[in-house]
Amino acid sequence: MAVPLLDLRAQYATLREDIRRVMDEVCDAQAFILGSRVSDFEREVAAYCGVPAACGVSSGSDALLMCLMVAGIGPGDEVITTPYTFFATAGVIHRVGARPVFVDIDPVSYTLDPAHLEAAVTPRTRAIIPVHLYGQSADLDPILAVAQRHGLLVIEDAAQAIGAEYRGRRVGGFGEYGCLSFFPSKNLGGFGDAGMILTRDPARLDGLMKCRNHGMAPAYYHGMVGGNFRIDALQAAVLSVKLKHLDDWTARRQANAARYHELFAASPAAGLVGLPVTAPWATRHVQNQFVIRLPAARRQAVWDGLKAAEIGCNVYYPVPLHRQECFAALGYREGDFPESERAARETLALPIYPELTAAQQRTVVDAIAAILAG
Secondary structure (H helix, E strand, O other): OOEOOOOHHHHHHHHHHHHHHHHHHHHHHOOOEOOHHHHHHHHHHHHHHOOOEEEEEOOHHHHHHHHHHHOOOOOOOEEEEOOOOOOHHHHHHHHOOOEEEEOOEOOOOOOEOHHHHHHHOOOOEEEEOOEOHHHOOOOHHHHHHHHHHHOOEEEEEOOOOOOOEEOOEEOOOOOOEEEEEOOOOOOOOOOOOOEEEEEOOHHHHHHHHHHOEOOEOOOOOEOOOOOEOEOEHHHHHHHHHHHOOHHHHHHHHHHHHHHHHHHHHOOOOOOOOEOOOOOOOOOEOOOOOEEEEOOHHHHHHHHHHHHHOOEOOEOOOOOOHHHOHHHHHHOOOOOOOHHHHHHHHHEEEEOOOOOOOHHHHHHHHHHHHHHHHO
């Protein structure tokens, strides 16, 4: 049985009529830029995440970039984040002219380890970007405490974690900004690129609204240099339809994760595969990815074997950011962040999407057991 890593067609088949209807409405109105579709969706997401306001933008990467731009972070400044994340988290820091400063991860949650954070703060530090990775939150209380002691902004990268909770509260509303991605593979995925910035501060929202529209307010008057970071009305319309189903999809992802744990426990692979652990602070894990761990040699064998069996899998992320060629000038070396480096060598993501069936999951686990026994 072939098992894809992600099957977006299965989800679309259940929503086709509703999505086509709202897309037709936008096309009939010929209202594609901002407008009520966008503002309605912003209010819906803000309410879902438990924050007062939200600003729809062109992607999760642009959400992070805009936060730095609006905060005036640039050359001579430093921003602390993790080297074990998607490239955009550090890429946007470099793009505004600031320096990414990396802090190693907690090996259980794969999120920024607060124990190393204080030592990374310097007089040039302006912000911290914790990443809520794979669908669960970073340990925010100690991160926020360090930020408060040093007067730093906290920009939550919640691209993979819409609806995840930290100690009973939705992520994205703890720091000054929270950034979401609606890339198609995310738990709430659009029909292309889109994102959103969450904030608790109306003054910060005003700056974001201006920044996404070339810094313009009113029309043709520019108090700042922004960019074209607007979310499309078509994306907002599609995502608004899908948002109503998000909690159901999350519950299915959580059920799939629980089933994997049961299947592996009853499998010959029990004890040979490191299974993901929910951190004690992560009171709602939304299971964007189900990431197992294997020694590097076995990881490669399993990866190759699953692909040969037409079972989807992937490695997020094979090269930590401090070892990327484009960041060589930062001066980091192999061994500087051992937990991030070990995770890059040992992790493998398995299918976890809501429409995944129990039979497909058994196929995945049986295939892994057979590869490890070979």
